[in-house]
Amino acid sequence: MKGISNPSTHYAMKQKLYCCLSFALIITSCHEGAGTSNQTIVKTDSTEVVSPNPDSSKSAKVDIMAGRNDVMTTEQLLSLIRRHKDDIEAKLPTLSKTEANDLYDSYLKTNEALVAKVMLSELNLLDKFYNEDAVNQTRVKKLGNLLAKYDLEYDEIGEGIVEIKTKSDFYDNIFKNYVSDDYKAYLAIKKEEDKVPYSADAGLLISFKEIGERVIVWEKLLAQYPSSKLIDKIKQQYQSYQSDYLFGLDNTSTIEFQNSEKAYINPENIEEFNQFMQKYPSSPTNRLIKILLKNFKDENIRNLIDSEQQKL
Structure with a gap:
């Protein structure tokens, strides 16, 4: 297991993580309006989360957190995650593709909020994840085995931070046979990309060549489904990969001595950029590469690239 690279950075990242978790648990995940009367409501503090199977006795109204002194245990939360997943899988065969798309959108928010609550429940253990004490490591292994039964796993994101996430194929397995082609393609790509860690400790864990290939994958998806309801997510992921391909991350930067007269682009990155442009001569990303090489x-430079990205 990896250690902590920088205590002050570690602390700052944890504070950000805790804030994000708290925020995730107060967002509204239900859809009001048409069809709401046929849905079961699950409350998360002041938030209502929709479970779309009103006929299931398992889905009777449930309080995820009834009050400050009545917090659900990890086991109870995992049980709720399982029940909600079962409800979704029972509902999908009765829906049109458009309805299945909508169900994916709402379920993603709901399920991620529940997973965030599991993380809050286990923050003490996650905080000590890298503690080599035998008792602690036994607890880490035990929780990992429990999470696996619910298609969840640890996510070691670097700087000593460990989260809990759904397995890479979780949403694809549930929705791929019911959603429209754009959603199906999106889920398949996410499944494949999430199989391997992408970054940790402010550095990339895959090669720039692999990132370049991901840029092309999302470029093609964007071109194929320009009117998709997922277009904002597709653009965001596409532009994120472009930025990482051009600049790297702090500990795997493409530019040495950035913002100084000594600045230069690593030779291996220049070679990669040239190979990319030769392999994909019509890619819009080539314009960004040329701007970077010149400026x-x-x-x-980052503002220049950001501005050009918005034009693509």
Whole structure:
């Protein structure tokens, strides 16, 4: 297991993580309006989360957190996650593709909120994840085995931070046979990409060549489904990969001595950029590469790239 690279950074990232978790648990995940009367409501504090199987006796109204002194245990939360998944799988065969798309959108929010509550329940253990004490490691292993039964797993994101996430094929397995082609393609791509860790400790864990290939995958998805309801997510992922491909991350940067006269692009990255442009001569990303190669010493280079990305 990895250690902590920087205590101050570790603390700052944890504070951000805790804030994000708290925020995730107060967002509204239900859809009001048409069809709401046929849905079972699950409350998360002041938040209502929709479970779309009103006929299931298991789905009777449930309080995820009835009050400050009545917090559900990890086991209870995992049981709720399982019941909700079962409800979704029972409902999907009765829906049109458009309805299945909508159900995926709402279920993603609901399920991620529940997973966030599991993380809150286990924050003490996650905080000590890398503690090599035998008792602690036994607890880590025990929880990992329990999570696996519910299609969840640890996510070691670096800087000593460990989260809990759904397995890479979780949503694809549930929805692939029911959603429209754009959603199906999106889920299949996410499943494949999430199989391997992407970054940790402010550094990339896959090669720039692999990131370049991911850029092309999302570029093609964007071109194939320009009117998809997922277009904002597709663009966001596409542009994120473009930025990482061009600049890297702090500990795997493409530019050395950035923002100085000594700045230069690593030779291996220049070679990769040239190979990319030769392999994909019509890719819109080539324009960004050329801008970077010409202006990498400019202190506003990221703003230049961001501006051009919005035009693509």
